[in-house]
Each structure stands twice: as C-alpha cells, then as structure tokens.
Amino acid sequence: MKRRSFLKAASVGGASVVAAPAISQGLIEWRMVTSWPKGLPGLGMGAERLAANITAMSNGRLTIKPYAAGELVPALGCFDAVASGTAQMSHDAAYYHTGKSEGCAFFTAFPFGFTASELEGWVKYGNGQQLWDELYQPFGIRAFMAGNSGTQMLGWFKKEIRSVADLNGLKFRAPGNQGRVLQKLGVTPVTLPGGEIFPALQSGAIDGAEWIGPYNDLALGFYQVCKYYYSHGYHEPGAGLQLMINEQAWQTLPKDLQEIVKVAAEASNRDMLAEYMARSGPALRTLVQQHGVIVRGLPEDVLMACGEKSNEVLNEIYAGDTSPNRIVKRIVEDFLKFREDVIPWTRIGEQAFLNARRLPFEFKLKA
Numbered sequence: 001m002k003r004r005s006f007l008k009a010a011s012v013g014g015a016s017v018v019a020a021p022a023i024s025q026g027l028i029e030w031r032m033v034t035s036w037p038k039g040l041p042g043l044g045m046g047a048e049r050l051a052a053n054i055t056a057m058s059n060g061r062l063t064i065k066p067y068a069a070g071e072l073v074p075a076l077g078c079f080d081a082v083a084s085g086t087a088q089m090s091h092d093a094a095y096y097h098t099g100k101s102e103g104c105a106f107f108t109a110f111p112f113g114f115t116a117s118e119l120e121g122w123v124k125y126g127n128g129q130q131l132w133d134e135l136y137q138p139f140g141i142r143a144f145m146a147g148n149s150g151t152q153m154l155g156w157f158k159k160e161i162r163s164v165a166d167l168n169g170l171k172f173r174a175p176g177n178q179g180r181v182l183q184k185l186g187v188t189p190v191t192l193p194g195g196e197i198f199p200a201l202q203s204g205a206i207d208g209a210e211w212i213g214p215y216n217d218l219a220l221g222f223y224q225v226c227k228y229y230y231s232h233g234y235h236e237p238g239a240g241l242q243l244m245i246n247e248q249a250w251q252t253l254p255k256d257l258q259e260i261v262k263v264a265a266e267a268s269n270r271d272m273l274a275e276y277m278a279r280s281g282p283a284l285r286t287l288v289q290q291h292g293v294i295v296r297g298l299p300e301d302v303l304m305a306c307g308e309k310s311n312e313v314l315n316e317i318y319a320g321d322t323s324p325n326r327i328v329k330r331i332v333e334d335f336l337k338f339r340e341d342v343i344p345w346t347r348i349g350e351q352a353f354l355n356a357r358r359l360p361f362e363f364k365l366k367a
Helices: 003-010 041-058 077-086 102-105 117-125 129-140 176-183 194-203 214-221 247-252 254-290 299-320 327-356
Strands: 029-032 062-067 089-092 143-147 155-158 171-173 187-191 228-230 242-244 293-297
Touching: 003 247, 029 041, 029 077, 041 062, 041 089, 041 242, 041 254, 041 299, 062 254, 077 089, 077 143, 102 129, 102 327, 117 129, 117 143, 117 228, 117 242, 117 327, 129 143, 129 299, 143 247, 143 254, 176 187, 176 299, 214 254, 242 247, 242 254, 254 293, 299 327
Parallel strands: 029 062, 029 089, 171 187, 228 293
Antiparallel strands: 089 242, 143 242, 155 228
8 A cells, every 4th residue: 555545534624513323224323533544554444344343243233434534533633523422433542632631541552561462451351441431431432442553663763873862852753651751861752643754754844753563664654764663662562542432322322232342342452463463574574675674672771761761751640640539540550550460471471482482493394
C-alpha cells in the first residue's frame, strides 16, 4: 500500500453531526470512528475487521460502519465523539486522552510497563477492566481491549543518538507520557496523528518521530527522511488499542449482541498482535536491505536516564490526582502491584527463553 493513500483520509476536515443510528425490523446500524488513516495495515485494517466481524457474527442485526480518521471526526476526536453520541463506537488508543484523565494512559502503555501479554492479563484477570470501567463511567463510555501492536520501536532520527546530550533540542513526535519523559531530557515533544508524521518530518517541522514499528513505518515511508531507527521500545512494550462504546447505546443492545461485541473485541485483540508479529520481521528486513536503514539500540546510559525520568512522570501523575474517588491513584497502585507480581514469571519464563535463543547456534536442515 502507498503512503499517499493513507494520508488522503487523514487530511479531511473536522467533526460532523450525523443522524441517529438506523433501527429497522430489529436491525441496528452503528458508526465506528477511528484514529487511523484509511487502509493502514494493522491498526486501520484491524478496526475494519473488527467492524466486519461484529456485523457477521450478529448476522447483520448489528451492522458496524467504520470511518477513517477525518471522515467524521478528527483523528484525535474519538473520545468526544463517543461521549456525545456522534458515533456509537470508536477504535483508537486510550493514551490519546490523558487530557480527560491521566489514568487513560495505563490502558495503552506506560514506559517500562507491561508487555502485550502482561497488559492483557492485568485487564482480563487482574483489576484492570474494573478500574477502566470506573474511569470512563463519568463520561458515559465503556471500553474493551481491541488490539495490540506488541513491542514498538523507539522511533526514527535524522542523526545518531550516542548520549543523552544528543537528545537535547530535538523536536520529536511522541504522544502522552513518552513525550513527558523525553521533555525532561531536553526534547520538545510534538503530538501528531499518524497521517501527519511524514510531511512534518519532510518539512523539518520535527526532527524525528515515534510511530509503531517496521510493519507500519515501512508503509508510511519514514525511511525516506530518517535513516536511524532506534530501539529499545521501552515506552510502549505492548501497546493496547481500545474499542470505546457510548454507554446509552450499549444499554439498548440485547444481551446476546453485547456478548458478540465483547467476544469480537477480544478476538481482535489477539488477531492484531498476531498480524504485527507475522509482518514486522519481513518489514524490518526490507527497511535494512532495500532502503539502507541503520538500526541501533539506545546506549545504556540513555536508557537509564529514560527510566529515571519515567519514574518521575509516574510520581507526578500519582501526586497530581485530586479526584474524590482517587481513581488515578488506584490505577497507578494496581498497575505497580500487578507489575511486581508478574515480572518474576516473565523473567524466568519468556525473558530467560529469549536470552537462551541468542546462543550462537542456528537450526539447519541436513541435506
């Protein structure tokens, strides 16, 4: 797919007031707005598959029509659209909405936080979903996990990063708390939707950008402007996506349709992660071998500095919660407790295996 086709939808204007959902002979039609350029692999196509699956699983009783960024509302306008009823549903990332509550970020990713499996475990079998429901209840919204990109890359840079000093003065596209972390290290963070990143890099409005990983970054053409591609993706080790639903609309659904929506969202969560796992390796090979991209890992002192600043941001969020029910404080406390409980197993399980797989041998078929 061509980058230009992704950007066309993202450049369309602002929100529109649209008619109420059609309900005819027991058939319901809902709108799903998204933050994604039309046809974007992974995020965009995952949202479209989710809409199609709900429609198919309900045998058309609940038909979901997805809209790309800008077709009904701006890319970052999904929360307000669902809260107001402009759309009954949306697909985006919760951390886009920290202006509503700092607690939103923890249901997408927090620096040095959860892997994709750990996030899913917290939401599904820890207290995550209960806290999420409580967080969104005042806005008349409920949300379910509906996708994950897996571990992301730190991002694209026009120059090599050898020390913390090399970050100073950079204008870098980084949303949410990652922007706050880098700001403490001298970076000017810039928030842009995906469809606006390439022209900003090309014009020099920004010096670098974080987006997702090789699968999407190849499609959007960032390698044409930046040649240095950095890990570690400490800021989003398993970035979750959300399906938001207007609560009043949700309550109009019969129980079986509610269950279909929940099951479709859960299936979408695993499906998207599988897609990113399958496609990212070949995309990375293409970036390196065909486009001359230079892949680097952050130097350890830079990574340590990012970790220290991440802890400062976490404490600022915690101290800044003045809500009567302490919802953000309770999210942070539960996030840290689950992280403490799960890390020993992650280290002795997955991390130990991945370290072992680095041993200098390869599988080779004998002739």
